[in-house]
Amino acid sequence: MPGTNGAASTGKPAGGKRPSDSVPSATLIKWLRDMIMIREFENQCAQAYQQAKIGGFCHLYIGQEALAVGTINSLNPDDPIVTAYRDHGHALARGMSARACMAEMFGKTAGCAKGKGGSMHMFDKPNWNFGGHGIVGAQTPLGAGLAFAARYEWEVMKKGVDGGPGKKKVALSYLGDGALNQGALHEAMNLAGLWDIPVIFVVENNRYSMGTAIERGTTMAHDLPAKGRAYGIEALTIDGLDILNIYDHFKPLVDRCRETQRPAFVDLLTYRYQGHSMSDPQKYRAKDEVEMFKKRDSIALLEQHLLTERKAISEADVDKIVAECKAIAADSVQFAESTPAPSPEELYSDVYANPMANLSPTREYVEGEKNPLL
């Protein structure tokens, strides 16, 4: 595959049977649907952004869909995750509705964070999604802390903080390849290796940190697992365009980390078709390169598998799924447009738990006579 170095884990493991062979076709069809949903959602985001309906910045996940869907489906539903700012895919794959996600993009109250977070800050606590985060690399120690908390629950408290049973969990801490160069990651990996924290650092290696190719910004770009090994952490490279391959290699890793309560580091090779953000001139790569990767498109790969190898689905079925996802994505835009913007009281609510005395008189100004000399 393009961009795969010799060490990437691809193909059938020894023994012949692949873990993904035992995944029922119905589940694979659900994964296909999830990936198509992300792509159609992102297409709508791009359009809405160009129409200036989405404020700030917008980083699209198109091309990387297999990664979020494959890794998240290797987890239990109550394993915590954190990710960086390219986070719409993870939010949808983890069960957030397209409506809540799009409303958040639009800054509306029906958004997952009531329109406060925006594109980079998709939070969904009921689905154990502890957020997209805008500061590159800074989310990685949070993932270590979430895993630490889970381990503390089952090992020390012997119960969950919510009163339920403590159990062995694994946290995923996603990061882009640009975050490899941030100090916070290295502190988090050292702590995880030192303390046996069951967190998996998942590098979504799409080869570019903004406009800088990985080998221009990162040492050992040809062997990123060396960075994990340096902290005593099991590390591997996985071809991340083929979702079956992700599952074949990532699911056993998750199971191992859950059992041993040890961390891991994964270099997942992927590719983004769009620019870093919506305003990226993309001078750093050739069009040919993008076209080359599109020939190994992750959605097409799974589609082919279901059509030809499993014979579990027809072309008409695929068309139907695409049409349904397009409709859901379009509906999410309509919904986001029609739902209300936050009321002015959101300016001063939720800064602290309780209304705190003697802050600047935002409430008095907003709700009162608009006297600037308050």
Place this chain on the structure above:
Amino acid sequence: MPQMTLVQAINNALDTEMARDERVVCLGEDVGLNGGVFRVTEGLQKKYGPDRVIDTPLSESGIMGSSIGLAMAGQRPIPEIQFEGFMGPAYDQLVNHAARFRNRTRGAITVPLTVRVPWGGGIHAPEFHSDSPEAIYVHNPGLKVLCPCTPYDAKGMLLSAIRDPDPVIFFEPKRVYRSFREEVPEGDYTVPIGKAKVVAEGTDVTVISWGAMVFQCLEALDGLPEDLSVELIDLRTIHPLDFDTICESVTKTGRAVIVQEAPKTCSMASELSAILMEKCFLHLQAPVQRVCGFDTVMPYAKLELQYLPDAPRIAEAIKQVVAY
């Protein structure tokens, strides 16, 4: 009732809360085996084990970030940052994460975190080990900032901080750690966040301070003429400020002197004098004055006492304000 130093009172508060709440874990550099650089956590690892009193590497961003992750998951972590100057590497986590998650998630994800930080000068240490960065953290919405200076207040306010649903920075004035003892109850009690304390009542001028400077102010008061009546306020909580106590006092006295260790420009003293201007203007008999550290880098041992406000400087300022 036992007599305790500030160090002992803070240790006792941690012990009290760790016994009461299993979610509480202490983590930091040398807090376990060694009991912390100032021995504040002495004995806690022996009592509660290495799973709850955790020695960390020298890794402030990692300590703070993983503590925030713990808090997001519902635990009650208490990281110790060894010296206030070492908050630099943790600043990103504190300000961009801890302070903002409640707001960013509209209350869905919160960070009940208490960061303990030995703070301020007066122990003959160089910069990074003697600074007073409180205003930086007050300036960032979402954090609460405390700086008690007596053992009784420290224990009660630390218990309030740990039980607070929001992130709290708990500054501990190093200079006071072992400077005196007072009676501190062994059991559970709290001192509320956001309430200043009138240390000495008076009618001619209000002196506002916090941390170790409170004791320099007390010393200054001792040297003033008998007929000069000074009201001394210990803020205890830097954020949120107790407007009521401050303004009531200055409304009565008509004069105010603010004393702090931090450099003068853009500091808590600046904020306090602005508040007094806005709220007590018609009662003021003289300009509010600030006695502060200088706008320079915290000096090393030999120049430290020339940098930090002391009793003569404070007394002179009080006299000038009264004579205005």
